[in-house]
Amino acid sequence: MTSPADVLYADNPAWADVTPLPQYEGVNPLAPILYTEEYKDATDYFRGIVKTGEKSPRVLELTEKIIRLNPAHYSAWQYRFETLKAVKVPLEDELKLMDELAVKYLKTYQVWHHRRLLLTESYNLEPKRELEFIAKSLKADTKNYHTWSYRQWLLAFVNDGELWVGELDFVEEMLNEDLRNNSAWHHRFFVVWLGGGGGGMGVGGTREEKERVLRRELTFTKQLISLAPNNPSAWNYLRGVLDRTETPYGLILPFVRLYIVNLSDRAGSTDIVDVENPPPSEGAQLPCTAALEFTADAYERQGDDEGRKKAVELWKVLANEQDTIRKRYWEFRIRGVEKKVGA
Amino acid sequence: MTLPRATPVDGFPTHTSRVQAETEEILFKHHPDPLSNNNATPGSSSLGAASTPTSSSSSTQGKPADSDGGPALQKQLHMSFLVRNMVQGFPARYISQDASQPWLMFWTLQAFSILQVGLDPGNKQRAIDTVMSWQHPDGGFGGGPGQRPHLLPTYASVCALAVVGRPGPGGGWDQIDRQKLYRFFMSVKQPDGSFLVAKDAEVDVRGTYCLLVVATLLGILTPELIEGTPEFIASCQTYEGGFASASQPSYSPGPNPTLLEFPRPPLGEAHGGYTFCALASWVLLQPFLEAGYKGAHSSKPPTIDLNNTLRWLVQMQGTEIELGGFKGRTNKLVDGCYSWWVGGAFALLEVFGIGASSEEIGSQNQPSKDEKLDDGWDDVDDSLLNRKALQEYILWAGQHPAGGLRDKPPKHADAYHTQYCLAGLSAAQHHVYPSVSREQALAQAWVETEPFEPDLGHPGLSQEQRKTIFAKALCWKEEEGASKCVGGAKNRVNASHPVFDLTITHSQGIMAHFYGQDLERLRGPAAKPTAA
Numbered sequence: 083m084t085s086p087a088d089v090l091y092a093d094n095p096a097w098a099d100v101t102p103l104p105q106y107e108g109v110n111p112l113a114p115i116l117y118t119e120e121y122k123d124a125t126d127y128f129r130g131i132v133k134t135g136e137k138s139p140r141v142l143e144l145t146e147k148i149i150r151l152n153p154a155h156y157s158a159w160q161y162r163f164e165t166l167k168a169v170k171v172p173l174e175d176e177l178k179l180m181d182e183l184a185v186k187y188l189k190t191y192q193v194w195h196h197r198r199l200l201l202t203e204s205y206n207l208e209p210k211r212e213l214e215f216i217a218k219s220l221k222a223d224t225k226n227y228h229t230w231s232y233r234q235w236l237l238a239f240v241n242d243g244e245l246w247v248g249e250l251d252f253v254e255e256m257l258n259e260d261l262r263n264n265s266a267w268h269h270r271f272f273v274v275w276l277g278g279g280g281g282g283m284g285v286g287g288t289r290e291e292k293e294r295v296l297r298r299e300l301t302f303t304k305q306l307i308s309l310a311p312n313n314p315s316a317w318n319y320l321r322g323v324l325d326r327t328e329t330p331y332g333l334i335l336p337f338v339r340l341y342i343v344n345l346s347d348r349a350g351s352t353d354i355v356d357v358e359n360p361p362p363s364e365g366a367q368l369p370c371t372a373a374l375e376f377t378a379d380a381y382e383r384q385g386d387d388e389g390r391k392k393a394v395e396l397w398k399v400l401a402n403e404q405d406t407i408r409k410r411y412w413e414f415r416i417r418g419v420e421k422k423v424g425a
Numbered sequence: 426m427t428l429p430r431a432t433p434v435d436g437f438p439t440h441t442s443r444v445q446a447e448t449e450e451i452l453f454k455h456h457p458d459p460l461s462n463n464n465a466t467p468g469s470s471s472l473g474a475a476s477t478p479t480s481s482s483s484s485t486q487g488k489p490a491d492s493d494g495g496p497a498l499q500k501q502l503h504m505s506f507l508v509r510n511m512v513q514g515f516p517a518r519y520i521s522q523d524a525s526q527p528w529l530m531f532w533t534l535q536a537f538s539i540l541q542v543g544l545d546p547g548n549k550q551r552a553i554d555t556v557m558s559w560q561h562p563d564g565g566f567g568g569g570p571g572q573r574p575h576l577l578p579t580y581a582s583v584c585a586l587a588v589v590g591r592p593g594p595g596g597g598w599d600q601i602d603r604q605k606l607y608r609f610f611m612s613v614k615q616p617d618g619s620f621l622v623a624k625d626a627e628v629d630v631r632g633t634y635c636l637l638v639v640a641t642l643l644g645i646l647t648p649e650l651i652e653g654t655p656e657f658i659a660s661c662q663t664y665e666g667g668f669a670s671a672s673q674p675s676y677s678p679g680p681n682p683t684l685l686e687f688p689r690p691p692l693g694e695a696h697g698g699y700t701f702c703a704l705a706s707w708v709l710l711q712p713f714l715e716a717g718y719k720g721a722h723s724s725k726p727p728t729i730d731l732n733n734t735l736r737w738l739v740q741m742q743g744t745e746i747e748l749g750g751f752k753g754r755t756n757k758l759v760d761g762c763y764s765w766w767v768g769g770a771f772a773l774l775e776v777f778g779i780g781a782s783s784e785e786i787g788s789q790n791q792p793s794k795d796e797k798l799d800d801g802w803d804d805v806d807d808s809l810l811n812r813k814a815l816q817e818y819i820l821w822a823g824q825h826p827a828g829g830l831r832d833k834p835p836k837h838a839d840a841y842h843t844q845y846c847l848a849g850l851s852a853a854q855h856h857v858y859p860s861v862s863r864e865q866a867l868a869q870a871w872v873e874t875e876p877f878e879p880d881l882g883h884p885g886l887s888q889e890q891r892k893t894i895f896a897k898a899l900c901w902k903e904e905e906g907a908s909k910c911v912g913g914a915k916n917r918v919n920a921s922h923p924v925f926d927l928t929i930t931h932s933q934g935i936m937a938h939f940y941g942q943d944l945e946r947l948r949g950p951a952a953k954p955t956a957a
């Protein structure tokens with residue numbers, strides 16, 4: 083930023099005291115990268131700096147230049163962090179630069195990790211500002227893995243009850259945008275069941291609270307399933323919640339059954355609204371594969387021959403009609419219970 | 426004559442369903458015969474020459490079809506792609522991978538290995554010299570000369586040396602500084618059993634996998650090194666069954682946070698790459714877990730939910746309209762590289778008795794599978810993924826018409842996807858399984874040799890532990906007669922070691938050296954080398 087982008091370090095008098103270090107000496111490398119002159123120049127000077135161990139403001143400029151050319155250059159990031167600490171630059175300034183770089187190089191591990199180092203190091207962090215920044219980034223790239231896990235880390239690191247609770251609104255906003263966004267579903271699970279967003283689910287909580295949260299989560303998930311039943315993210319969340327709370331799958335069957343019948347078979351069903359068991363939307367394409375699978379699992383878990391037989395029937399439907407690509411897996415499930423039938 | 430079903434949108438389109446529909450449309454154009462649905466019926470064979478007659482001239486459609494209509498692996502084109510990168514160099518857009526030079530090297534060399542091609546001695550030596558220029562004076566390998574040591578390039582460098590290196594001066598193997606490497610490993614170790622991938626860098630289960638592979642290959646595993654690591658791995662499993670990038674060690678900031686109780690919350694959703702790394706790590710930790718490993722921070726030994734992992738893995742396979750490729754996350758798109766990360770992970774489950782080889786294959790009372798040969802897929806295929814469909818995805822959609830393999834059309838080919846698509850093809854063609862008899866044979870042939878003793882004051886492995894690690898790592902065996910190549914035998918590639926992503930031969934070679942075992946004795950009559 084301080085020197086014009088088109089001036090090479092080799093031509094820059096301010097860098098005349100540094101001896102550039104070529105990458106390969108005495109080696110004729112196999113499978114080399116054909117660098118641009120600009121990149122080669124900057125990294126030659128970086129290697130020169132690393133050799134002398136210099137940590138000064140101009141090193142910040144050099145590492146920024148390299149990072150802009152290749153944000154995955156982890157050694158430049160490392161050296162930059164060490165230099166920041168050595169020259170005692172206000173970390174807020176660095177965070178502002180990171181605001182820009184994070185948006186530009188959203189897909190890079192290093193930009194998010196550098197933020198994390200800065201926050202950990204300075205500790206006078208403003209988590210709300212940070213959460214807002216992350217939210218903005220996620221609007222641009224709704225499933226960015228690093229951004230989501232960074233948000234989860236931040237929540238855990240700060241561990242503030244108010245922040246945990248506020249996350250539910252955020253998740254709902256993201257799922258309103260796209261109820262198939264699996265990253266948002268995972269975030270919901272993290273916040274509600276592993277963090278402090280479920281009224282202290284992750285860290286204690288009374289029995290009444292736990293039951294209230296379970297009811298709330300089941301209602302929420304069923305509602306989203308009813309809007310678009312063929313959404314594996316919602317079904318996986320439902321299963322995750324039931325597994326986590328050790329709730330029998332069978333308890334949900336009255337709801338799930340609505341999703342394994344054909345649309346034509348639904349004609350004449352009542353118009354009574356049952357909030358516990360919201361029916362599939364008009365556009366739903368049934369039977370829903372995930373509902374068939376869920377029902378079969380619920381039957382199998384009954385633990386008796388009757389249940390196992392019913393499960394096998396459904397797995398056959400999946401293997402031969404509804405989910406043929408996974409035929410071998412469904413047959414594997416059938417073999418798994420056939421060993422038990424009558425035993 | 427029905428089209429494969431499009432993924433249902435339920436009249437409720439969102440961003441996810443829109444990009445999904447666009448992808449299905451593109452992918453389906455790469456299907457040899459969009460109007461016939463022979464794909465949807467796994468029992469009906471459409472293999473090789475028996476394939477669809479309507480896939481007319483391959484050149485006009487850009488489809489990699491043979492003159493006889495079957496999908497062809499364009500070995501020559503891929504070879505040219507690899508040779509060009511290796512000899513002329515990678516074009517400037519690979520500057521973004523300047524910190525991954527060992528990976529570019531490993532992907533290139535390993536892609537050659539899968540294609541059953543070896544380098545000439547001159548290029549081999551150049552490869553060795555290049556790799557050794559990445560070794561850091563403080564131990565470990567960096568992403569290029571002068572770059573800091575990092576777990577990921579350390580894996581790529583050591584595996585590249587497994588392919589091209591040799592013992593003795595200039596051969597690379599004996600120039601790896603194992604003491605310093607071990608010290609680097611211990612220096613990035615965290616209290617929760619995880620590892621930073623480099624100093625001041627992130628924790629990531631890929632780093633754990635890379636470290637465990639290298640430590641296994643080079644014989645520098647110790648109980649100290651892996652203390653707490655099983656708990657970390659198990660904590661990465663999410664409610665979906667797959668694994669996340671990392672897990673959160675504590676809920677309290679400050680210099681000395683208290684560790685959360687195991688299992689700790691995973692950071693990020695279940696993901697194909699992390700799932701492979703976690704599962705392979707779990708396999709590499711088995712010698713310790715089976716010997717009664719008890720963590721320091723938990724009262725009971727850590728476990729993972731393998732049934733849920735299996736469910737997640739199978740759910741990642743795309744349907745017929747996606748040509749059976751694999752996704753890396755729920756509600757994301759299929760991508761060629763997950764052919765290995767997810768498709769290749771099924772073999773790992775067999776270590777735990779899940780899948781085809783829960784009993785030893787080829788016992789006398791079974792009819793030999795060789796006798797049935799090409800008459801149908803069903804007879805030879807006991808696997809839990811759809812091997813045939815996966816091969817079709819790679820062959821029809823994964824190959825770039827100009828050479829190299831890719832994520833999906835219309836993307837460019839790159840070094841990463843070339844190697845992982847080929848590795849996935851290898852995993853889908855061959856059935857490589859952990860053989861109990863092979864493990865026993867290796868243990869019996871074991872000769873006691875000088876162990877690695879870390880100079881950090883804590884003990885290395887006992888002779889018994891080294892033997893177990895060695896035998897378990899090399900017990901993988903290709904089931905004879907169970908290979909099945911879509912498009913016919915001309916598409917056959919080498920079998921791969923399901924944990925290391927090396928050929929079986931290269932895995933044996935480097936491990937025999939570092940464990941001081943006699944390679945010829947190991948290969949004996951029981952073990953048939955699979956590499957050229």
Ligand SMILES: [Zn+2]
Pocket residue numbers: 760761762763832842
């Ligand atoms: Zn990919």
